[in-house]
Amino acid sequence: MQVNSEAHSGRPRVVVIGGGFGGVNVTRQLAKADVDITIVDRTNHHLFQPLLYQVATGIMPEGLIAPALRRVVRGQANTKVVLGEVTGLDLETHQVAVVAPNGATMALPYDTLVVAAGATHAYFGRDEWAAYAPGMKTLEDARHLRNQILSAFELAELTTDPEERAKDLTFVVIGAGPTGVEVVGQIAELAHRVLPPDYRDIDTSKARILLVEAAPAVLGPFDKKLQRYTQDRLERMGVEVRCNTMAVAMDDDSITVKGSEGEERIPARTKVWAAGVQASPLAGLLATATGAETDRAGRISVEPDCTLPGHPEVFAIGDMVSLNGLPGVAQPAIQEGKYVGKVIRARLDGDTSVAPFKYFDKGSMATIGRTHAVAHSGGMRFTGLPAYAMWAFIHVLYLIGWGNRLGTLYTWGRSLWFTKNRAHRIITRDQAYAEMRREQRAGRQDSTADSRVSAVPD
């Protein structure tokens, strides 16, 4: 294992784990600071997660929401990017263990450590559901989900069995937070508006699309009026919204849900998981090392200044942290990142008395299909097209780089408004037939070997 490869400059070393909203914002705050920063991520890009559902539903190409992390911090001569996975943290000797994609290991020594490793989707102890109801946290997740959704329509077109076809054309989204609402809305747009003219044997607009939520209402953190508006809009778009309803079982062909009227098994090929998240395992490592508490989702409790108990040199921020009940969305991660950057800068100036982190609630928003959204901000509520325009403006603004902003506007104008098409409806061969291999494992395919027509030699 190599330790801190290059000659050490003698400047304080800041290691940032994670290139998401938290990590990038810490790093950018320190752009001109007299430190050596190393930012470590398992991918080479900064993923703009709030638009990931648009990759999963064929609207956006991957690149526009995933600029290369190196490019994002290119202007900062004090910052290095490491493509690697963190496998251990040693808070005593101040080292981070990293394994590179070629299997080589490194130890990155730090004076200050910022852990911003995020969260992944979680299945409340039912890990086997991951195979049936994929979630959406990475570009690969989005590719996989896009393949599942698009392939369902293809398979429905290919079969003549009405039961099989009904199963293929049933889509169930589990979890009605902003992500669930946004995904289910775009599945409805696909089925009802985009795809109908492309199919011959099926009417895609007859697809059955369900949104299942354990809580009594959709969009938990929003106020009652916006919740009602959202449910009403979704229902008018043809989505069956089932609140007070939980998933209790699933397999390749169905999902069983339990509501006030008992259990129901719904034949459905495509299930999308938007219900639970689980903090990065690094939260658990930090908890073990410092005695800090973790909550049910594995998120670690931090001090009011985002440091860990007894370790003022270690910060944790973003989705992996539980702090004042803040939700796992972009704004807390961004604000915590900026705050921690300022704390580190202040310390460099000898000032260790920075006030605790304070979250400024800019509001929340979610899109509902192509033209509607809900938003609340500073006591004001917005719905419909005005909320959609706000949503679009803010999301374009927060993208990194003018090239991505303009590209996104072009893509939205094209896909959502003008052509009634999705430009990125990709099923690759390996993806399509990965599905087949999965089916074969499930033992449900016809026996192909003996029923094939062979070429007849002359």
Add this chain to the structure above:
Amino acid sequence: MQVNSEAHSGRPRVVVIGGGFGGVNVTRQLAKADVDITIVDRTNHHLFQPLLYQVATGIMPEGLIAPALRRVVRGQANTKVVLGEVTGLDLETHQVAVVAPNGATMALPYDTLVVAAGATHAYFGRDEWAAYAPGMKTLEDARHLRNQILSAFELAELTTDPEERAKDLTFVVIGAGPTGVEVVGQIAELAHRVLPPDYRDIDTSKARILLVEAAPAVLGPFDKKLQRYTQDRLERMGVEVRCNTMAVAMDDDSITVKGSEGEERIPARTKVWAAGVQASPLAGLLATATGAETDRAGRISVEPDCTLPGHPEVFAIGDMVSLNGLPGVAQPAIQEGKYVGKVIRARLDGDTSVAPFKYFDKGSMATIGRTHAVAHSGGMRFTGLPAYAMWAFIHVLYLIGWGNRLGTLYTWGRSLWFTKNRAHRIITRDQAYAEMRREQRAGRQDSTADSRVSAVPD
């Protein structure tokens, strides 16, 4: 196995195998014909292969060169699209056997069959090279190659071993046809122009980039003046061009080439295969069934009207066919597709005397890096920026749909001209660590298990 699921209209049935240039052009010619067309492809998109190298080098998103096949033929009520893989052809009973992604099999009966199944890359009997030198025929190939190329720079940045670093920063493209020239040019652009400001420990502009060609000159089918211009441009861009040189061996870490000065082993992580193609296995099936000949690349000989000997109802076109020595590029496939469409229409009108297929040579072109190209057309030769402008104009024109055309112009303006960046530089986590798993199979990684720093419990 289900046979011809839906009720048969009684109209002549045309089955088209393959949604590439050949298949799509046959189908479009028959848009208003009184036939029932079924077009079968293993993916859901029509791939614009001439720009695939731009996906592999991070310039273009996938969607712009891969519109959904259903969308391409949406306006034709007489056409169905089947996502499936052809597993057999029965020329006696006139049926095509197809396996769908869910494992179900179908037999598609035809009155007229058009086989346009294309080609894949081939390794001249050295199939084991596929693992070391990926080729580029599908979107998945392009994703894989992009990951290899981008990961090489990441690994070079991570290592401190000069030999390892030199190996990581050596790129060898095998084959100097248009694809090889275009790929090597864009690798040079990446290394010399795009990436340098993004790295801290390596100078990407010192990357060693080789183009290896067995023939005496690059761009075989072009004339000598354009060949010399191309080689000169490439050399000025820092590419080592080695003609009269063959690959004789390769492994994960190197390639051995043999030229006039004997054999040389070149340490190189990244090898790109642009040398050989092999016709679809369906060409072999057709040859066995009809007695038609195949050439060294497995391409089948067809009659002057693109039919198979003794089977006037079966056409074969495009890259899987050998006809008058036409090259395996887009134009012959497009023109053959249109021709066959016209033949089928004429036959419907009772006219079976259509003249043989005649190829109209519109010329050839290839880009060299970002600003240069070579082109010849109708006895005229073009080089440099004028040739590049011609190339760009023609390729945008041939894309399907205004949305893709405008999106491509935007992407080129942005990536190649204004921002010195590539918008689609994606390495996903699974891709990065697939590389690691490959290394581990090769037994070359450090032992990670015992050298990891572990979290220290309090």
